[in-house]
Amino acid sequence: MTRSVLDSITAALLAALKKDPTVLLLGEDILDPYGGAFKATRGCSTAYPDRVISTPISEAGLGGLCAGLALRGQRPVLEIMFGDFTTLLADQLINHISKFRWMYNNSVAVPLVVRTPMGGRRGYGPTHSQTLEKLFLGVPGLTVAAPLNFDLPGYGDISQVLLSRVITETQEPVLFIENKLQYLLPVLNPADLSDFTATVSYSKDDAAKLYPSVTLAIKGAPAASVTLTAYGYMAELARQAQMKLAYEHEIFTELVLPTRLSPFDTASLEASTARTGRLLTIEEGTLSLGWGAEIAARLATAQPGLKLARLAAAETPVPASQVLEKATLPQVEDILSFVQKMV
Template identity: 50%
Template sequence: MSTPAQRRCVQVLNEALHEVFAERDDVFLLGEDILDPYGGAFKVTQGLSDAYPDRVLTTPISEGGLFGVAAGMSLRGFRPILEIMFGDFIALGMDQVVNGISKFREMYDDQVTVPLVVRTPMGGRRGYGPTHSQSLEKLLLGIPNICVVAASECHDLRGLVVNAVEDDRPVFLIENKLMYGRSSRRPEEGHVGGLAVRETGARYPALSFSGTDFSDDTATIVTYGGMVPVVLEAATELILEHEIFCEVVALSQLLPMQLDPVLESVARTGVLVTAEEGTLTGGFGAEIAARVQELAWSDLRGPVRRVAARDGIIPSARPLEDAMLPGAHDIVGAIVALEAVRS
């Protein structure tokens, strides 16, 4: 029998969904092709329709309608979970999100809540092409009154799912596609591999990694989701090849933005690099950079550097896709360049 650390992330997510269905009879699942035996495009929902046939509802290909139905259900006291097959398709439901789901609670003076969860896979590196490979989290970061959470293989996936369902806000739970097939890498005895780890006590925790036990790192890298393993690879390469030690802050809650662990790290290191798989302009990194420079200008010893995908489409051809998306070498290059300026 596999231990929790050995289980694939898709198994952990699936078990968490089964857990919330067993414990709450107000939870419903809506989505396309989620019925057994198929169990969803990435198999996260397998077994749920057989176990709870009255609460797992397969839907037509109409994301706008799917968001609208879920909003109505949540206003009536249910807690629907939407599975949007690919994160690219959230654009089809944005009117419901921007002009309804995110506004109802404030419009009606806190007399109603909209406790729904939107689960969706984001990210490339699988050769799916321009319309099935994007990381569109930044489209959500400017919408007030929603919560955006990004899972990674190092975070407590069960806790993220359970807490999202219990949250009275609309929650977008972003799941990177490559994460599904990877093993969960939860900290053991305060470490992941050779890196020390700290975890905040928030509903959606941030993880901080350090090769010096947070005593002598010279740069901070802030990231989330599918970029976490890429950044950890870069951090290891920086130690082994360049003798540069970095703190890595892996956020799970992107909105409202968790800045405390970022500011605490920057106060120690004085250098900040952001890393995201989405395109560069107007992204997560831009918002982090703006806020850190506003709140911690005196701690910074140089400009914030952003690592992200190029502004353009994601090609289907894998070599071109790899050239478009940020890799460990891009992060290493950004840190080495900042270190060169300092010296």
């Protein structure tokens, strides 16, 4: 049976609970048999009934509770049912959780992980379909991460290994961005990626090699003329576009896929754009002041003359109508169009 990203997320939670008795899961409706709104915690409360806690609906209160647990030596994992509701958690994350270590002169650690599903494409409408992680990028002391649906030699299943290690190894707060449609994607192994060469790299400050950045190129293809970069579910759409560009349009690209969005290191991107001279950033959030804007600004400074383009969602709320939602959010066809205009 094909393993999905959702299966990997669940396996990561169970592995973390098994490995470390200080790991606690908290969130709304996460107990069996329901197992959370997207079923990520299914089986966890049955296996560890004393460490999986269903909570009231109070994101700000839960943030404060988890901060206290982390300060007292526990490793809480908080599930926020929809990423839209991280706005209710923002005060705790930005003004407290991310700052405690600095405020108390490194005498405390806050090993707290907040998991939440972002994104649209399910018809949930304006208040349950947003991609809001850009609100938290650049907050000192807060790491923002997103999984990939790859199982690669030397690292393993990125969705499972990354989340499990983040929960059990990090001493800093992490906002772990999942995506509703990414949950459904199959985890791709080397055989599934036989058309690609996959290169894994790490930031210089990531001594533990926790947050891989994966660069995909079509195997045996001519030199790439455009670099694409994306994360989360958009990484899969970009990979599909990369295949279409190569086999239907003979346009060859490199695709750089980070798992750590903030703090962000541009080394793997700079290495690719030095070869291609062009960069397209791809994200599901709205265009203005987003992840892609920061990447473009950094690369433009590092490599003057680099040709840049950005693809993101329209500057409107996400509609509930399937037709309008599709028109609002970036599609594979949009990636193809943008790249064709760049070359």
